[in-house]
Amino acid sequence: MPARVLVFAAHPDDLDFGAAGTIARWTAAGVQVSYCIMTDGDAGGFDDGQRAGIVELRAAEQAKAAALAGVTDLHFLHQPDGYLEPTHEVIRQTVELMRRIRPDIVLSMHPERAWDRIQKSHPDHLACGEIVTRAIYPAVENPYAYPELLEAGLAAYKVPYLWFYGGPGERENHFVDITDWVDTKLDAIRIHASQHPDLAGMDARVRQNLMENAARGGLPAGRSAEAFHVVGINTPETIAGF
Template sequence: MENSGFNPAAGVRQVLVFAAHPDDVDFGAAGTIARWTAAGVKVTYCIMTDGDAGGFDESHRAGIIEMRAREQAAAAGIVGVEDIRFLGQRDGYLEASHEVIKLVAGLIREIRPDVVMAMHPERAWDRIQKSHPDHLACGEAVTRAVYPAAENPYAYPDLAEAGLTAYKVPYLWFYGGPRERDNHFVDVTDQVDAKLAALRIHASQHPDLARMEATVRRHLLDNAQRCGLGQGRSAEVFHVVGINTPDTFAGF
């Protein structure tokens, strides 16, 4: 696995992160995001569904959407994120439809990020829980929006008419994908406490917080071992794809 490391001087100043549900981004990337924001990078979250199908407590049902939005806002604040957008799609029904792709492309054109981050569009058979259908749909919709919709001035022409001009995304980072796709890791040893604090905010989703925390710690340690970081280190892993970089050119 490649270690291209974390270099805040590498030109990353704006990141746009997509997640299917409230809490997904905290499981997948909160440590990396905490590193970015500490280095002065501005990060925006886009939560694609309302999370209404999550949780375990029947007494939460009437207010679950609002509860999960509050949880996500509080968790985001722990890792330095203040800008959160909610697409409001129904939990469990997310599709890579033109309606959703257009919303994503519009947000990309508005934010104009150096990095777009999203859930992986490929199913992970080693741990299928990573591959909720909404997660896969998130990845597929964002991929289609990144290329070609966001950068094609003739795609969804009403976006351009609204002032959202075409934009070429440099890099697309996927999280929560199959292990064999991982090609980039970030050492988050110093951010583990912040990541876990963010995850604990989503208490409505975790009937056993202690077990959740132990599992997350174990996965982070395992990631670091796979990446060669050494005993006691923790890492988050990603599948990084160059979209518009010095090594690419139009159409190829």
């Protein structure tokens, strides 16, 4: 069981769809989990009447959803929705946060496009995955990358594991049984009501996806799971520099 986990998402609600069940399972076991949302989600929603306050609304939705999953440490990078790119400005912010929190596991959206359901692969999602991947190797563990961070007391840090969510199904190699946390996950997703005009349809589809994940992962019938692509970054099996 990890001690600390840092989760990245492009928009408010992304990580609730991808990993809220696993996160709730971890926090129930005493794991410290932090969220970083890269954009303000200002291009989301369906109601013209919400446009003026959409940033504040989505931040509030994410905070409430996070609390349901046992998370109170939230960070927002305030990038514009639809324009996220792997610039050095955002990579530096990502490295800084990793060095501050020093997580055992980093969760991120996947940098590869999923052709089976392209909605998983919003350009901001892909950018989030690319930003986190570039930050994890080599920047966060290289003391000469962004030297101002070292001067500020943020020493280089080697992340052990990177878990991706929301990527191509063929990449998924780890399945977490969240049967006891399905309702928590769905409660968290429902809080993002500004993004879901058909909550009943969303609920049914998420439940079905979770059961399909469990079947792919070899879990017993009737179980539900979240699926991840787990990559070892600094483990006993990895070799620095190769």
